[in-house]
Amino acid sequence: MAQYTRVSGSVGLITLQNPPVNALSAAVRQGIVDTVKRALGDPKVKSVVICGQNGIFCGGADIKEFGTNMSGPPLVPMIHAIEAANKPVVAAIEGSALGGGLELALGCHYRIAHSKARLGLPEVSLGLLPAAGGTQRLPRLIGVPAALDLITTGRHVTAAEALQLGVVDRVAEHSTVDAAVKFALSVAAKSLDARRISTYPCPRPSDFDALFEGAMQKVRQSARGAIAPVACVQAVRAAATRPYLQGMEREKELMATLFTSGQARALQYCFFAQRAVSKWNMPNGARWDTSKPRPVHKAAVIGLGTMGRGIAVALAQTGMSVVAVETQEKQLMEAKQAVSGMLERGAKRRGLTPAALHKISYSHDIQAVADVDLVIEAVFEDMALKKKVFQQLSAVCKPGTFLCTNTSALDVDHLASQTRNPELVVGMHFFAPAHVMKLLEVVYGPQSSPQAVATAMQLGKKMGKVSVAVGNCRGFVGNRMLKPYIEQAFFLLEEGATPELVDRALEEFGFPMGVFRMSDLSGLDVGWRVRKGDGLVESGSASGQPTRLREGRRYSPLGDLLCEQGRFGQKTGRGWYQYDKPGSRVARSDPWFHSFLEEYRARHGLVARRIDHQEVLERCLYVLINEGFRILEDGIAAGPEDIDIIYVFGYGWPRHRGGPMFYAGMVGLATVLERLEHYRQAHPDVPYLQPCSLLRRLVASGSPPVHRWREVIKKLHSQL
Ligand SMILES: CCCCCCCCCCCCC[C@H](O)CC(=O)SCCNC(=O)CCNC(=O)[C@H](O)C(C)(C)COP(=O)(O)OP(=O)(O)OC[C@H]1O[C@@H](n2cnc3c(N)ncnc32)[C@H](O)[C@@H]1OP(=O)(O)O
Numbered sequence: 001m002a003q004y005t006r007v008s009g010s011v012g013l014i015t016l017q018n019p020p021v022n023a024l025s026a027a028v029r030q031g032i033v034d035t036v037k038r039a040l041g042d043p044k045v046k047s048v049v050i051c052g053q054n055g056i057f058c059g060g061a062d063i064k065e066f067g068t069n070m071s072g073p074p075l076v077p078m079i080h081a082i083e084a085a086n087k088p089v090v091a092a093i094e095g096s097a098l099g100g101g102l103e104l105a106l107g108c109h110y111r112i113a114h115s116k117a118r119l120g121l122p123e124v125s126l127g128l129l130p131a132a133g134g135t136q137r138l139p140r141l142i143g144v145p146a147a148l149d150l151i152t153t154g155r156h157v158t159a160a161e162a163l164q165l166g167v168v169d170r171v172a173e174h175s176t177v178d179a180a181v182k183f184a185l186s187v188a189a190k191s192l193d194a195r196r197i198s199t200y201p202c203p204r205p206s207d208f209d210a211l212f213e214g215a216m217q218k219v220r221q222s223a224r225g226a227i228a229p230v231a232c233v234q235a236v237r238a239a240a241t242r243p244y245l246q247g248m249e250r251e252k253e254l255m256a257t258l259f260t261s262g263q264a265r266a267l268q269y270c271f272f273a274q275r276a277v278s279k280w281n282m283p284n285g286a287r288w289d290t291s292k293p294r295p296v297h298k299a300a301v302i303g304l305g306t307m308g309r310g311i312a313v314a315l316a317q318t319g320m321s322v323v324a325v326e327t328q329e330k331q332l333m334e335a336k337q338a339v340s341g342m343l344e345r346g347a348k349r350r351g352l353t354p355a356a357l358h359k360i361s362y363s364h365d366i367q368a369v370a371d372v373d374l375v376i377e378a379v380f381e382d383m384a385l386k387k388k389v390f391q392q393l394s395a396v397c398k399p400g401t402f403l404c405t406n407t408s409a410l411d412v413d414h415l416a417s418q419t420r421n422p423e424l425v426v427g428m429h430f431f432a433p434a435h436v437m438k439l440l441e442v443v444y445g446p447q448s449s450p451q452a453v454a455t456a457m458q459l460g461k462k463m464g465k466v467s468v469a470v471g472n473c474r475g476f477v478g479n480r481m482l483k484p485y486i487e488q489a490f491f492l493l494e495e496g497a498t499p500e501l502v503d504r505a506l507e508e509f510g511f512p513m514g515v516f517r518m519s520d521l522s523g524l525d526v527g528w529r530v531r532k533g534d535g536l537v538e539s540g541s542a543s544g545q546p547t548r549l550r551e552g553r554r555y556s557p558l559g560d561l562l563c564e565q566g567r568f569g570q571k572t573g574r575g576w577y578q579y580d581k582p583g584s585r586v587a588r589s590d591p592w593f594h595s596f597l598e599e600y601r602a603r604h605g606l607v608a609r610r611i612d613h614q615e616v617l618e619r620c621l622y623v624l625i626n627e628g629f630r631i632l633e634d635g636i637a638a639g640p641e642d643i644d645i646i647y648v649f650g651y652g653w654p655r656h657r658g659g660p661m662f663y664a665g666m667v668g669l670a671t672v673l674e675r676l677e678h679y680r681q682a683h684p685d686v687p688y689l690q691p692c693s694l695l696r697r698l699v700a701s702g703s704p705p706v707h708r709w710r711e712v713i714k715k716l717h718s719q720l
C-alpha cells in the first residue's frame with residue numbers, strides 16, 4: 001500500500017505503508033504504480049517525494065512472497081517509470097533502504113538520507129542479486145570497484161559513507177521528509193537530463209581485467225561454494241561492458257538462475273529461522289512474548305581462561321559494568337592484558353576509543369560479585385569445581401542474581417541444585433572466541449524460570465549474539481550432535497580414509513575446516529579429558545593394543561593414542577597433522593601419522609578400502625542429522641530452525657545449505673533414512689547409525705517440508 005497526499009502546495013508525497021519494514025509486496029508495488037501515476041498526472045504537482053511509514057524507507061522486496069505465485073506489478077518497469085518521469089522524484093530515506101528499497105531510491109532523481117539511515121544491497125546474503133536494476137545503476141553511479149564491494153558483500157553503509165560514495169545527494173539531521181519536500185520544491189523546474197542514472201555511462205576502470213579477475217577470485221575463495229557472489233560479479237561486469245538495456249537482460253538471466261536455486265531457498269530459510277529462534281518457547285509453555293527479562297546493569301565472569309576473557313570483553317562492549325574474578329595470579333595478569341588488547345583492537349576497528357576498558361574491574365575474590373545482577377561462570381570443565389563455585393555464588397550474591405554457566409556439556413540442573421534458587425540458574429554456552437562467535441546456546445532446566453531464560457536471551461542479543469534457547473542434556477544441541485559426527489570421522493580413518501580426505505570432502509561441502517583440522521585447532525586433549533571422564537580411555541601403551549569396543553559399541557581409540565603421545569593439535573605442533581611449530585596454524589600432512597595409521601590398522605586386522613567423498617559426507621553428516629532428529633524427538637530443541645541456526649552460527653555449517661535439518665529436507669528424508677539403514681547394516685555395533693523414530697515417522701507421513709515438522713513432532717509428543 002502507498003498513501004498519497006499533496007504537501008506544500010506542489011509536492012506529491014508518496015508514503016510506503018507495509019509494516020514493519022515497508023517491504024515491496026504486490027500491494028505496495030501496486031500502490032506505488034498508482035500514486036506515481038496520480039502525481040505525474042496532477043498539473044498542480046511539480047515534484048514528488050517518496051518516503052516510508054514509521055521511520056523506515058523500505059526493507060526491499062517482500063521475501064515472504066518469493067516462492068509464492070508472485071503477482072502484482074513487477075519492480076523493474078515500476079522503477080523505470082519513476083526514472084523516466086518528467087517531474088523530479090526525491091527519495092527521503094529514513095531507517096533502512098535495502099535491496100529493492102535502495103533500487104527504488106536509485107530510480108529516483110535525488111536521494112536524501114537521514115544521518116542514522118543504513119543503505120545496502122544485501123540480496124547476496126539471500127542467495128540472490130539486486131535484480132531491480134541495482135547491479136546496473138549502482139556501478140554507473142559510484143563506479144565499478146565500490147559497486148562490486150557493496151553488491152558482493154551485501155554490507156550496509158551508513159548515510160555518511162553513502163554520501164561519500166555518491167549513493168545519496170544529501171544527509172539530513174532532522175526530519176528527512178521535511179528536508180526532501182523542501183529540496184523537491186527547489187528542484188521542481190530543473191532539467192532531469194543529468195539525473196537518470198540508467199543513462200550514465202559506466203566508468204570503465206583502467207585495470208578492468210585485473211579488477212574483475214581479483215573480484216572473482218576473492219568471492220570464489222570466501223563463498224565456500226555459494227553461487228550468488230559469483231553471479232553478482234558477473235552482473236556488475238555486464239554493467240561495465242554492455243549498454244544499460246543489455247546489462248538489464250543479463251541481470252535478469254542471472255537472477256533467474258539464482259532465484260530457482262536451492263541455495264537461495266536455503267539462505268532465505270536462514271533469514272527467517274534466525275528471526276524465529278528469538279521467539280523461543282519452553283516445553284512448560286513459557287514463551288518469549290509472555291516472559292519479561294530483568295535488566296542487567298552489572299555482570300560478573302568467574303574464571304578468566306580462554307572463554308572467560310572473551311565473555312568479559314563481549315559484556316563490557318555492551319556498556320555494562322563487569323567484575324572479572326580469577327583465582328590464579330598469573331592467569332589474572334595475563335587475562336588483564338589480553339582483555340585490554342581485545343577491547344582496544346575492537347574499538348580501533350570501529351573507529352572508537354576503548355571506553356569499555358574502564359568498565360571492567362578485576363579481583364581474586366569471589367566476594368567481589370556480591371552486588372551484580374548476573375554471573376557467568378567459566379572455570380575448568382570439572383563438575384566438582386563448578387559445584388563448589390555455584391555453592392559459593394549462591395551464598396555471596398545478592399538475592400535475585402541470575403547464575404549462569406558456560407559449561408560445554410555438564411548437567412545444568414545438577415549445578416542449579418547446588419544453589420538456594422535453582423530457578424535463577426541457566427546455561428549460557430558461548431563459543432570460542434566468545435567475543436567473536438555469534439552463537440549463544442541458552443540452556444534451561446526444568447526449574448529455570450521463564451524470567452531467567454528471557455534475561456539470558458536478552459543479554460545475548462545485547463552482546464550481539466544469535467541466542468537459541470535449548471533444553472538441558474549432555475552437550476546440549478551443538479556438541480551432542482558433534483559427537484557422532486566425530487566418531488564417524490575416526491571410524492573412516494580406521495577403514496581406509498586419511499584426515500586429508502575426510503577434511504577435503506567436508507571443506508568442499510562448505511565447512512571452513514574439516515573435522516580433523518578443527519579438532520587440531522580446538523585441542524585433541526579436550527575430547528580426551530571427556531572420554532577419560534566417561535571411562536572410555538584404556539591405556540594403549542601398556543597393552544600396545546587398546547580395544548575397539550566399549551560395552552558392545554564400536555569405539556576408536558585413535559584420538560586417545562595421539563594424546564598419549566602428547567599430540568594435542570596446533571598447540572603442541574602435532575596432532576592429526578603437523579605444524580611448523582607449536583601454535584602455528586598451517587596444517588601439513590604428517591608422514592608419521594600415516595605410517596602410525598597403517599600400523600594401527602595392521603595391529604587390529606583392519607584392511608584399508610577406498611573411501612570416496614560421498615561416503616564421508618553421508619556417514620558424517622547423516623549421523624549428525626539423525627542425532628538432530630533425536631534432539632527434536634526429545635524436545636531439547638523446539639524446532640528444526642533452532643538446530644540449523646546453532647549449526648550455521650556455531651559450527652561453520654555452510655549457510656547456503658541452510659543448516660543440517662534443512663539440508664536433510666533438501667536431500668530428501670527418505671534418502672537420509674535409506675542411507676542410514678544401509679550404514680547401520682554394515683556397522684551394527686554403531687548405535688548412532690540407527691535411524692531415529694521421528695525420521696521414520698516423517699518419511700512415513702510423506703516427508704513434509706521442514707516448516708511442517710513441528711506439527712509431526714507435536715503429534716508424536718502428544719502420543720507419548
Ligand atoms: C523462473 C523464475 C524467474 C524468477 C525471476 C524472479 C524475479 C524477481 C524479481 C525480484 C526483483 C528483485 C528485487 C530485489 O533486488 C530483491 C530484494 O530486495 S530481496 C530483499 C532485500 N532486503 C533485505 O535483505 C533486507 C532484509 N531485512 C533486514 O535486513 C532487516 O529486517 C531490517 C530491514 C534491517 C530491519 O531489521 P530489524 O529492525 O532488526 O527487524 P527484523 O529483521 O526483526 O525484521 C522485522 C520483521 O520484518 C520481516 N522482514 C524484514 N525484511 C523483510 C523483507 N524484505 N521481506 C519480508 N519480511 C521482512 C522480518 O522477517 C521480521 O518479521 P518476523 O520474521 O519476525 O515475522
Ligand SMILES: NC(=O)c1ccc[n+]([C@@H]2O[C@H](COP(=O)([O-])OP(=O)(O)OC[C@H]3O[C@@H](n4cnc5c(N)ncnc54)[C@H](O)[C@@H]3O)[C@@H](O)[C@H]2O)c1
Binds near residue numbers: 303305307378
Ligand atoms: N575453550 C572452549 O573452546 C570452550 C567453548 C565453550 C565452552 N567452554 C567451557 O567454558 C569453561 C571454561 O573453559 P576455558 O577453555 O575457558 O578454560 P580455561 O582452562 O582456559 O580457563 C579456566 C579458568 O578458570 C580459572 N579458575 C579455576 N577455578 C576458579 C575459581 N574457583 N574461581 C575463579 N577462577 C577459576 C582458571 O584459573 C582458568 O584461568 C569450561 O566449562 C568449558 O567447557 C569452553
